[in-house]
Amino acid sequence: MTRTANARQDARDNTAKLQSAALVVFARLGINAPLEAIAKEAGVSIGTLYNRYATREELLEALMPGAIEQANSTLTEALKESSDPKSSLELFFNTMMDLQRTDSMLNAALHALPNTTASTNSDGCDELLAIGYRLLDQCHTAKVLSEDFGKQDLFNILWLFSKAICDPAAPNDWEHTIRLLIDAAWVRHPTQL
Structure with a gap:
């Protein structure tokens, strides 16, 4: 050589x-x-x-595609077990939150997202969000999710989670509040009241 x-x-x-x-x-x-x-x-x-x-940013950029690819694979595999739109969207949120909690690279990618659904993310987070948006549409079609809960709301929940998980000064019960926001969006049928 x-x-x-x-x-x-x-x-x-x-x-x-x-x-x-x-x-x-x-x-x-x-x-x-x-x-x-x-x-x-x-x-x-x-x-x-x-x-x-x-820079640190260059190192993070080099690592993010692998983290996002792994998250996409994990999410896709988890959703294979789901049987209906509501449980699929719940599983999406739970899996994404678990991934954000345990994968600092994925959380960094989501943390860095611009604050709007209209922007495209070259880091590939758009693929993960597209899965959530598709499930959101399925829930709306099945009439199990409030029509008021849109793409920006799904985006905001993931964004808030990414911010709070990185902030040591975040209130202790922030995750409970996020879960209440999600729970409040489900349509309640008379038999569920």
Whole structure:
């Protein structure tokens, strides 16, 4: 192997080490973990990290597609078990919230979304949201969800969850409030009152 080929292989190896280490460190300490901790976990110098990723945002951008692809796969697999529109949308919310709680990269991607459903997200979150929007339409067609609960509401719930989960100063019962918002949107038939 030539010297140039060896250097390219070393760069690829360092990139893989840094990405793997970042996932470990971000899972343990959150996405605001010190970059030095990532370099140490990868067994490389901080200079090597900055040589490959000039900013934290560049590192996060490199990791997000994998996190979103995994979330999409997990969500799709979970929804195979669902039998009706209401349980499918409930499962969507529960699965997304569980994923956001346990996957700091996915939560970072959702956390970074613009505050509107009209924007497109190059990070692929639009695929996850499209699943939710499709389920929302199915619930409206089945008349089990209030027509007042729209795409922006679904988006807002996921966005609020992504913000609150990252905020150590968030009230203790914020998740309960989000679940009440979801529960209030279901259509109550006379037999359910």
